[in-house]
Every structure is written in C-alpha cells, then in structure tokens.
Amino acid sequence: MRRILSFSAIICLVLCCSGCINEKLQGADLKVGDRLPDFSVKMNDGRVVTDEDLIGSVSCVVLFHTSCPDCQSTLPSIQRLYDEYAPETVRFALISREEGAEEIESYWTEKSYDMPYSAQESRKVYNKFASSRIPRVYISDKDGIIRYIYTDNPIPSYDELKSCLESLIR
Incomplete structure (x- = not known):
C-alpha cells in the first residue's frame, strides 16, 4: 500500500510540474524566419x-x-x-498565458519586477504564437522577422539572450 501511495504521489508531482509547460492545444507553431x-x-x-x-526595433x-517553474527561471534574465535595453534599443512585450493581472502583479511585487506585462486570461494571443510549452521567448529583428x-x-x-539581442542591434 505504501508503494502505491508513493508511486501515485510521484506521478501526480510529475504531471503537475509538466502540466504548466506542455499543454498541447490547437495553435500556431511559429519558427525562426516567420513574421510576428x-x-x-x-x-x-x-x-x-x-x-x-514592434516593427522598426529589435523586439523580445x-x-x-508565473506558476511555471521554467518561467520563474527565465524571467530574471528578461x-x-x-x-539594459528598454525602451530605446529593444521593445519588450511580456504576455501571460491564462493568468490574470492580480496573480501577475503579486508575483511582480514579490520579485521586484518593473517590466510591463499583458495579463491574458485565455490562450487567444498565445495560440497565435504556439500550441504548447512555456516559457516562450521570441526575439525578432527590426522587420518583425523572428530570428x-x-x-x-x-x-x-x-548571456545567450543578450548575445541574440546584440547580434540584431548591430
């Protein structure tokens, strides 16, 4: 009985951790070279x-x-x-996937973030970019082409993200 409970707990943990990242639904799957x-x-x-x-400037x-562990790891770099770069050199658009403003504001306050964000309680905007997985970071050139x-x-x-931005700013 103990093994079954332990196994069940592990399965639940794995499903919870991967659920915020890889929920595949119908949506676009943009690739490098596509336009925003x-x-x-x-x-x-x-x-x-x-x-x-975003056209006319490098964009990110x-x-x-905010409850996604991988997003939590990525946001400090962003x-x-x-x-370093906003707003003159690089234009940023941080867009939530199925998360309201109250939750984001609480997380932003806790982490002392000051980046503007757009709280999207649905997947309508997200689905224009992808069908699954977060975080997603799209770095585009001045013509709006995803690089x-x-x-x-x-x-x-x-360092990787900075290098990408620098390659497009030059």
Missing part, C-alpha cells in the same frame, strides 16, 4: 502593444505563466535585459 503574428494586447501600464508597434516577446526562439528546453541563459 498579428496581435494586440493591453499592457498593465495602460499602453496597447501590437505586432506593428515573452509568453509566460528583467535584466529589460533594464531566435527559446522554450524550456533548454532554458535560455542571460
């Missing part, structure tokens, strides 16, 4: 950001959920990059 999809999101600072707003679109994509495997390091 048409989207429009309202940011927590009141601005509306669209794909067209991040799709996340904050560092935001501090780099990172997911949770492997989680991108600060």
Whole structure:
C-alpha cells in the first residue's frame, strides 16, 4: 500500500510540474524566419502593444505563466535585459498565458519586477504564437522577422539572450 501511495504521489508531482509547460492545444507553431503574428494586447501600464508597434526595433516577446517553474527561471534574465535595453534599443512585450493581472502583479511585487506585462486570461494571443510549452521567448529583428526562439528546453541563459539581442542591434 505504501508503494502505491508513493508511486501515485510521484506521478501526480510529475504531471503537475509538466502540466504548466506542455499543454498541447490547437495553435500556431511559429519558427525562426516567420513574421510576428498579428496581435494586440493591453499592457498593465495602460499602453496597447501590437505586432506593428514592434516593427522598426529589435523586439523580445515573452509568453509566460508565473506558476511555471521554467518561467520563474527565465524571467530574471528578461528583467535584466529589460533594464539594459528598454525602451530605446529593444521593445519588450511580456504576455501571460491564462493568468490574470492580480496573480501577475503579486508575483511582480514579490520579485521586484518593473517590466510591463499583458495579463491574458485565455490562450487567444498565445495560440497565435504556439500550441504548447512555456516559457516562450521570441526575439525578432527590426522587420518583425523572428530570428531566435527559446522554450524550456533548454532554458535560455542571460548571456545567450543578450548575445541574440546584440547580434540584431548591430
């Protein structure tokens, strides 16, 4: 009986940890070389950001959920990059997947983040980018063409992301 309970607990833990990352539903699966999809999101600072707003500058679109462990590992690097490059050199759009503003604001406060974000309680915007997996980091050139994509495997390091941005800024 004890083995069954232990095995059941392990299975539940694995399913819970992977559930936030790899929930496959119908959606796009953008690739390097694709153009950013048409989207429009309202940011927590009141601005509306669209794909067209990102044209003319290198951009970094991040799709996340604050309860996802891999997102939690990625967001500190994004904050560092935001501090270094936004808003003049790189335009950032952080967009949640099925998470409301209250939860994000609480997490942002706890972590002392100041990056603007868009709370999306559905997958409508997310599905324009992907069908599964978070985090997702899309780095695009000044023409809105995706040049780099990172997911949770492997989680991108600060240095990797910085190198990608620098290669497009030059």
